[in-house]
Amino acid sequence: MDASILIWMVLAAMMAVMLYTFIGFIPGTDETSVLLPISLALVLSGVEPIIILTFFIASIVTLNLTNTMPTALVGLPGGVMSSAMIEHSIHIKATGKAAETIKKMAAASFIGVLISVPVSLTLAHLLTPFAETIQPFAPWLFIIGAVFLSLISRQKLLSLFSILPLAMLFQSLRHLYWGLNVVPENTTITVSFFLGITIGPLLFTLFRLLNKDTLKSALISSDKTITLPKDIQEKRLNPFKILDKEERKHLSIGALIVNALFVLSPVGLTILIGETIGKRFKNRDDNARMSVITMSGVIQATYLSGIIIPLLALGIPLSPVALGPGAALFNAPPVLTLDNNLHHMLGFGEFTLAVVLGALIALSISYVLISRHAKTITRFILDHIPHESVLALFIAFILLLAFMDAGLINIFGVLLIGLFCGALNKMGVNYGVQFMSLYAAPHLLNLIVGGF
Amino acid sequence: MSKNRIEIWGDTVNPKELVLSILIISTTTMSAHLIAPADNRTMGLFFGLGGAVLGFLITVKLFKPKRIIQEEEEV
Numbered sequence: 001m002d003a004s005i006l007i008w009m010v011l012a013a014m015m016a017v018m019l020y021t022f023i024g025f026i027p028g029t030d031e032t033s034v035l036l037p038i039s040l041a042l043v044l045s046g047v048e049p050i051i052i053l054t055f056f057i058a059s060i061v062t063l064n065l066t067n068t069m070p071t072a073l074v075g076l077p078g079g080v081m082s083s084a085m086i087e088h089s090i091h092i093k094a095t096g097k098a099a100e101t102i103k104k105m106a107a108a109s110f111i112g113v114l115i116s117v118p119v120s121l122t123l124a125h126l127l128t129p130f131a132e133t134i135q136p137f138a139p140w141l142f143i144i145g146a147v148f149l150s151l152i153s154r155q156k157l158l159s160l161f162s163i164l165p166l167a168m169l170f171q172s173l174r175h176l177y178w179g180l181n182v183v184p185e186n187t188t189i190t191v192s193f194f195l196g197i198t199i200g201p202l203l204f205t206l207f208r209l210l211n212k213d214t215l216k217s218a219l220i221s222s223d224k225t226i227t228l229p230k231d232i233q234e235k236r237l238n239p240f241k242i243l244d245k246e247e248r249k250h251l252s253i254g255a256l257i258v259n260a261l262f263v264l265s266p267v268g269l270t271i272l273i274g275e276t277i278g279k280r281f282k283n284r285d286d287n288a289r290m291s292v293i294t295m296s297g298v299i300q301a302t303y304l305s306g307i308i309i310p311l312l313a314l315g316i317p318l319s320p321v322a323l324g325p326g327a328a329l330f331n332a333p334p335v336l337t338l339d340n341n342l343h344h345m346l347g348f349g350e351f352t353l354a355v356v357l358g359a360l361i362a363l364s365i366s367y368v369l370i371s372r373h374a375k376t377i378t379r380f381i382l383d384h385i386p387h388e389s390v391l392a393l394f395i396a397f398i399l400l401l402a403f404m405d406a407g408l409i410n411i412f413g414v415l416l417i418g419l420f421c422g423a424l425n426k427m428g429v430n431y432g433v434q435f436m437s438l439y440a441a442p443h444l445l446n447l448i449v450g451g452f
Numbered sequence: 453m454s455k456n457r458i459e460i461w462g463d464t465v466n467p468k469e470l471v472l473s474i475l476i477i478s479t480t481t482m483s484a485h486l487i488a489p490a491d492n493r494t495m496g497l498f499f500g501l502g503g504a505v506l507g508f509l510i511t512v513k514l515f516k517p518k519r520i521i522q523e524e525e526e527v
Contacts (some may be wrong), residue, residue, distance in 0.1 A: 041501060044494040076462050096524070205460055215467065219455040223518040231522045371468040382519055387463040389511040392473035392503045393504060396481040400500040403482065404493065 009054040009354065012032045012047075013361035016058035024066025025381045026390055027076035031067075032198045033323040035059055037397050040191065043332040049345040050354045056329060057358030059321040060303045062366045065109045068296055069374045072102045074226045081303075084270045087293045088288040092272035096283055098229035099375070104247065104289070105296040110363055111248065112255040112297030113304065115184065117359050119259045120305040121352055124217050124312035131314050132234070138316045138338070139443035145318065146444075149265065162429045164448070167441035169420055173413045182406050187333070190438065192398070192405040194327060196417035199398050202391065203415065204422025228379060237273035237371055243293065250277045250290055251297040258298050262319045265432040266302035273298050304359070312351050315343025323435040324368055387395035464518040473515065477507030481515060 023034050039059070042052050067078030068085070075090050077083040080407070092101050134141070150159030170193055177183045196203075199431050209215045236242055245249070254273045261269055278291030306321025307329070316338065317323045317330040336342070369377075402414040421434050437444075457464045484503025489495045 027463060037497075037501060041494070042499045044497060046494070132462070140488075196506070202461070209458065209467065215458070218458045219467075220459065220464070220466075221455045222459050223457065223520050224459070225520045225522065226522055227522045379521070382517060382521055384517070385512060386465075386515045386517040387460070388465045388470045388473040388515055389477070389508050391460065391465065391470060391510060392477045393508050395474050396477040396504045396507060399478050400481050400485055400497075401503065404496060404500070 002410060005048060005050065008048070008051050009357055009360065012051045012055040013358050014365070016055045016358070017062045017362050017365045020059050020062040021066050021369060021377075024063045024078055025070055026385055027070045027074075027078055027381075028387070028390055029067075029079055030198060030394070031060075031079045031081060032324045033064055033195065033394050033397060035063070036191070036195065036198075036328060037401065039326075040328040040332055040401075042108060043328050043335050046335065049342050050350050052329065053342060053346065053351065053354040054327065055356040056307070057304070057355050058362035060307065060325070061113055061300065061362035064299045064303055065106060065363075065366050065370060068109065068292075068299070069370060070381070071100060072098055072105055072292065073229060073375060073378045076226070079344065081299045084267055084274065084299075085292045088291045088295075089211050091284065091288040092292065093227070096229070097285075097289070100174060100290060101292060101382055102374055103371055104244055104293050106367055106374075107242040108247070108251045108293045108296040109253060109300050110239040111243070111365050112300035113359055113363055115252060115255045115297070116259055116301035116304040117308075119256060120262070120301075120308040121312070121355065123259060123262075123305070124309045125348065127309065129315035132423035134314060135316065139440070140319060141316070142436055142440035142446050143447075145263070146433055146440045147432070148263075149320075149432040149436055151291050152264065152431050153268070153428075153433060157280070158427060159429045159433045162424050162433065163437050164444070166421070166424070166434060166437040167444045169417065170438050170441040171445050172214060173416070177406050177409070177413075180409070182409055188442070189405045189410070190331060191327070192402040192410060192414050193417055193438055194324070194435065195398050195401055196414040196429065197421045197438065198324070199394055200418045200420075200422030200434075201425045202394065202422070203418035204426060206391075207419060226382060228375060237368065239367070247290065250280075251294045254294045254295040255301040258301045259309075262302070262305040262309045262321075262351050265320045265430060266299070266306060268430070268432070269297050269302050270298050304355075308355060311341075311343055312348070315324050315341055317439070320432040320435060324431065425447070466515075466518060473511040476511055476514075477504060480504065480507030480510070501523045 023029050039056050067082045070076050070078045071082040072089045077086050093097055146163050150156055153159050178185050235305055254277055258269050274291045274295035277294045278287045280292050281287040306319040307326045310318045310322040331338055402410045456466055458467055481500050481503040485496055485500035488499035
């Protein structure tokens with residue numbers, strides 16, 4: 001490899017840090033919606049695979065670290081993942097310990113990355129020999145995955161019953177577009193359907209407000225009051241010293257366990273592990289502190305293992321992270337397909353280099369930045385970025401990607417998906433089940449029609 | 453104070469300004485996308501994302517956040 005690629009990798013990681021530090025601090029920015037369009041743009045522009053991977057790893061490490069900041073400081077979740085810790089964060093804020101705790105959270109996030117990178121690379125390496133055996137069964141794995149994710153979710157029956165209708169919705173739109181000659185028959189639309197699922201809950205909420213009576217009853221008169229905690233004088237930066245022994249132990253165990261559970265939903269895992277460890281502490285203050293610290297580390301580990309293991313070992317998006325935010329690394333026609341993606345293009349050495357470099361650069365810059373300036377950045381964002389702009393930006397992303405996939409008609413196709421999936425989401429069918437159903441749809445319906 | 457706020461996703465917005473923001477950013481995004489070279493998917497996406505950023509900045513200038521921010525008192 002020549003030096004210029006290495007320089008580009010470093011630059012890509014630094015660009016990812018700058019971009020996602022800003023995005024991470026904006027409350028309510030959904031991870032998938034902000035990670036997917038940009039990684040997709042990079043892939044389609046023909047950037048070297050190794051640079052794309054470096055950029056992506058730096059993006060998720062930065063985003064997962066910065067997203068927890070508005071959550072802890074002002075009680076507005078920075079993204080979907082940090083919504084898991086909102087209750088504990090509000091308690092910590094109420095006891096006046098927010099400023100102190102965010103340093104601990106950042107340190108925990110740091111340690112989570114340090115644990116997860118080597119562990120998931122090792123797990124991926126161990127899984128690789130089985131890849132050729134597993135790959136031909138990919139269509140089956142998506143079906144099994146959809147059923148599995150339903151069975152471990154809180155709403156088992158509801159999720160199970162949703163799989164087929166979801167699959168039918170996706171396939172009927174694809175066949176409609178083929179039938180109307182909107183896209184050629186060898187084009188399978190995925191990306192915009194995917195974002196339709198992601199933005200579903202927002203579309204559903206906004207659509208309901210088009211009903212005048214619903215809107216009238218939802219109107220309130222006051223702005224949101226937000227309290228910023230006062231600063232504390234903590235100058236230390238060493239993450240191992242900021243956390244005490246007990247905190248380090250619990251968060252390390254949590255971050256270690258989730259690597260092996262990469263096929264499960266990252267939000268679900270974060271809640272499960274964080275709450276389980278938090279519950280060991282009976283005092284409400286300790287319970288909240290230990291939960292958010294563990295969660296900060298676990299969030300990093302779920303994302304890193306969820307992208308590293310399926311991509312390095314299999315090349316098939318078999319985890320919710322790979323199916324969601326990381327989708328463009330697996331499947332972004334015409335540049336990447338399920339038979340020819342980053343898995344096939346990068347060797348183990350290149351892969352490891354990209355992951356380690358991306359993670360280290362992101363960690364070192366964003367960790368220092370956050371430990372010193374979390375409050376200043378939060379204050380700036382809250383003072384200047386209206387929530388309207390953020391919501392509208394998401395809608396515009398969806399419009400653009402829907403239009404690019406299949407023209408004007410697909411804008412309404414994605415609206416249809418968003419409304420249906422958003423409604424299911426509000427009822428309790430999680431994203432994982434919905435994403436898995438999208439991938440399982442073609443094979444599942446062939447089975448239903450053609451028999452086993 | 454008149455009732456002209458709604459709470460969406462844990463934060464307050466003015467419905468009229470939300471609709472305007474959606475219109476503005478969608479317009480800049482799609483216009484930028486449509487002036488990109490038609491046969492190039494990558495340029496189309498880049499132009500579109502650029503338009504989205506432009507629209508975002510316009511709405512940030514036009515509208516103010518609906519938040520009351522207080523600093524915590526010294527204990």
